[in-house]
Amino acid sequence: EVQLVESGGGLVQPGGSLRLSCAASGFTFSSYWMSWVRQAPGKGLEWVANIKQDGSEKYYVDSVKGRFTISRDNAKNSLYLQMNSLRAEDTAVYYCAREWYYYDSSGYYPGYFQHWGQGTLVTVSS
Amino acid sequence: QSVLTQPPSVSAAPGQKVTISCSGSSSNIGNNYVSWYQQLPGTAPKLLIYDNNKRPSGIPDRFSGSKSGTSATLGITGLQTGDEADYYCGAWDSSLSVGRVFGGGTKLTVL
Numbered sequence: 001e002v003q004l005v006e007s008g009g010g011l012v013q014p015g016g017s018l019r020l021s022c023a024a025s026g027f028t029f030s031s032y033w034m035s036w037v038r039q040a041p042g043k044g045l046e047w048v049a050n051i052k053q054d055g056s057e058k059y060y061v062d063s064v065k066g067r068f069t070i071s072r073d074n075a076k077n078s079l080y081l082q083m084n085s086l087r088a089e090d091t092a093v094y095y096c097a098r099e100w101y102y103y104d105s106s107g108y109y110p111g112y113f114q115h116w117g118q119g120t121l122v123t124v125s126s
Numbered sequence: 127q128s129v130l131t132q133p134p135s136v137s138a139a140p141g142q143k144v145t146i147s148c149s150g151s152s153s154n155i156g157n158n159y160v161s162w163y164q165q166l167p168g169t170a171p172k173l174l175i176y177d178n179n180k181r182p183s184g185i186p187d188r189f190s191g192s193k194s195g196t197s198a199t200l201g202i203t204g205l206q207t208g209d210e211a212d213y214y215c216g217a218w219d220s221s222l223s224v225g226r227v228f229g230g231g232t233k234l235t236v237l
Contacts, residue, residue: 035226037171044128045163045171045214047226059225095170102159110218110225112161114182116170 002026002115004096009120016086016124022079022096022117030054030074033099035113036081038092038122046092049081050099050110064090086124093119129154130215130229137235138205146200146232148215154227158218160198162191165212165231174213175200207236 008020020036035050049060049070058070069082079096095118100111131149138144148160162175173182175191178198190201198215215229 044231045216045228047228050226100176109158109220111159112173112176112216113163113171114173114176116172118170 002098004098004115004117006094006096006117006120009094009122011123011125012086013126014087014124017082017084018086018122020081020083020094020096020120020122024077024079024096024098027098029072029077033101033110034072034079035097035099036070036079037095037097037113037116038090039095039119040089040092043092048094051079083122086122088124091122091124093121095119128230129219129227130217132213132215132229132232134230135233135235137237139237140205140207142205143201143203144205144234145202146213146215146234148198148200148229150196150198150217150219150227152196153221154196154217154219155193155198156196158220160191160193161216162189162198162200163214163216165214166208167211171214202234205236210234210236 003025005023012018036048038046038048051058051070067085071080095116097113098115100114101108102111159177163171164174165171178193179191188203192199212231214231219227
């Protein structure tokens with residue numbers, strides 16, 4: 001059974017930092033793209049960042065570029081999100097998700113989010 | 127403002143059928159696959175439909191998906207009270223650096 005378990009959320013002051021972790025099990029972690037998706041209180045879903053199987057490609061939503069860093073440790077079956085210079089608008093539940101990519105003769109492109117963790121709440125407030 | 131447009135809410139009686147629309151453009155729904163996610167109250171989203179109309183293992187055939195042009199539709203038949211949830215559509219938008227976009231979500235109420 002695929003399991004994704006996030007941790008590391010909490011209350012942090014504006015301008016502060018936080019590191020989220022996601023422990024994966026039940027599948028070959030190193031074979032999948034992984035993403036972070038967030039949901040502000042009472043709002044919809046927003047994709048934040050993702051990382052290729054070997055960590056060689058990383059992509060971010062514009063609003064977190066330069067502040068957040070996604071990384072992974074395939075030996076530990078773990079995904080991370082380092083969040084710096086946090087703002088009030090970063091307050092959200094952060095979900096770790098396994099992502100499916102399509103591959104064809106012209107390359108590869110994003111598909112859908114197959115499995116989601118239970119989420120970890122990040123609150124940015126003074 | 128979400129890239130994909132969904133109605134904020136829909137409602138229907140138990141046993142009835144409901145449809146949820148998702149409208150986009152040629153850069154997302156028009157030329158790429160659509161997925162749907164169900165988020166029960168207080169829980170994480172769960173994949174409901176992928177590749178426009180395919181159901182993951184364990185998803186009952188009461189749930190269906192379709193796509194036409196730049197719009198997609200989620201259908202739910204034989205509504206149950208346990209279907210009350212928020213439903214989100216998603217797709218890849220090839221015109222954006224972000225790429226991955228969602229609808230704003232639709233709250234389904236089973237009366």
